[in-house]
Amino acid sequence: MNLEKLKTTTLIILIVISAVLTYFLWTFQPNYEQLHNLETVEKVTLADERPLNEVFVPIQLFYHAEEEHKGMYNQNEFAPFYELLLDARFDNFATHSLNNQLNHLIAGNESIQFVYADGISMEVFHQLFDFSREKPVLSHVERIVLFEQERGNRVKTFAWFVSNKTNSYIEAEIQNQTFQAYKDLFEQRKENFLDVEEIKLGSKRIPLFFPKKEMTVHKQQAYPVPIPELDLTRALFPDPSLVRESYQEEDVRSYTDGSRELKLYLQAHYLTYINPTRRGEHSNFHEESPILQTHRFINSHGGFTESFIFFGAAEQTENKTQVDYRLSFKGHPAFDARITQMKVIWQEREVFEYERATETISDSISIQDSETVTLLSAEQLLDVLKQSSLIHENEIDNITLGYTASKYDDYIVFAPNWYICFNGRWEVVLTEKDG
């Protein structure tokens, strides 16, 4: 009998223990310290982030076939081609010398050519495109050319990442697309393409194309609005509570947090943001491409207030790189007025200087001006360039259709013009009529 009592008690105890254990298991919470009065800094950004594929876009598209060259200068119009390219999967990379290869390729194959405003490091393409595990390296890719060719009894689609500056190209095989897909797209949009012809200018390694006929394009107008000063200080400084107005002159107002200085030019509607930290001796270990770092820096404060696109990168002394982003207005790069450009000088892992407009036209309506501009044909362009003493024909790297932005009191006029790039600078092509 005693044994039975003992058993009963043991059973009850075991049942209670199991209930307790179950309860603890059910309600278990790690014993972490609680955060008290956590102060958070509300992050202010000027605009939404823009991914790489919206910023690193070509400025021209050419379709080359036998005896036929077609071109497109409006990014909005050739966007479907670029979207298709962004879906491509690349493999089997091989690097070659460029020499005269691109001319041969265009002459002997049907091909499609995407032209960027300036050379982009292959590191950017690693993130932009779907590459196989390989990470090919090339520092200055200015164009991507697609074509198909029969190799080993199979027709394959290839892409060339062409760098005129380094006289080399990387060939890659496109695994998941055929050239026919691009041709189909071209056939659908053929009417939007212009007839272009090769003009014998610039480097002999890179053929330049230009419309055969004159074009008439309307001027446009847009209305900028200022970006609030408070938003700028909050977006650019990591801890806005430390920011103080440090200096004021007639039309310049400065803010600082002790490490960086923001100068607002009130009349000219632009700002400079300077990080004067002295870096001393330079380390040479490999850093991520400055182009990618500047893109991340601008996104960190929502600096892509307009549809800015990558437009150039130039190395400077002391490990600095200047990266330029340019406003794409109605599918064309815009020049001149402050609002058209953002400049970032990057040094090692940090921004050194950042310059941009303090106005935006992102919400502005744009009005088509009744005034039109007649743009030069290829023949006329050659005549103009031959007469110009300032431009050396063999130094021309690129020619594109852009808008010249002129700021008036409360509006900006965008006038279409041809722009040429020589010695890394973009200049408008002025005809005698323009002065």
Added chain:
Amino acid sequence: MDWSRTKTIFIVTFFVLDLFLGFQLYQKQSNNQFEYISESSVKIEDQLENAGIAYPELPEAPKSLPHVIGETYTFSKDEIASVSSDDLMVTVSEDHVILHAAFIDPKKTLGAEAESKSVVASHALFHDEYVFSEYLSEKRKELVFIQTYEGRPIFQREDSPTGQIVVQLNSDEDISGFTQTYLETSEEGSEQEILTPIKAINQLFNNKKLKNQDEITHIELGYYSLIEGKVQVLAPTWFIEVNESRHYYVNAINGLIDDPNIEPIIETGDDAA
């Protein structure tokens, strides 16, 4: 029904169940137990020792400090008058922020540094808030005193005229006068955690600013701003001297290093359009 057997079976079952639940609970608890990452100062010290880097006894540092705002002070007429005396002529800049004092008869000195300290102590305004800066004095070949905040120096860039007293010597090495600027200081923002001195040295080491066999000859906590202006936002900063020749400022909050040892090329931006 054999109630006794049933109880035995239940006892065994619950015993096994309790063991299982207990084990589960133990596992859950041990999985969620994070060990505190031990302060890696020992490692830093070892690293420095391996590299043959020597350092002096490290100063005590508070756990946290706030930023300090320094606003350029405008000297009042009374203050200016209080400095001037029969043998000292005092003028001020147009905006009353720089005070110039010139001795009518330059003071003969045996040791310029000691004499300058006595000149500052007896003639300058707020003189007990300034300390002699060996670094700036050597850099600028002048006798420079920098301002302090709660006993900690407010370091200034080499070309800065802010928050300091500069004692001038004539060609005979006699003290001819001094200029003074002053910052009105106040604390700003919340206190933030401060890098310990060994971590500040480690910042230099990790950023390849220290070479093997280097010697840290001086380390001091103060305040520093990279930006000149009427208002300065001063961050707690470690000033570190290496081999009595190289100098670094290490921001004690975010670890950023200002390296003045090679002067940058001064670039001018475009003027306002």
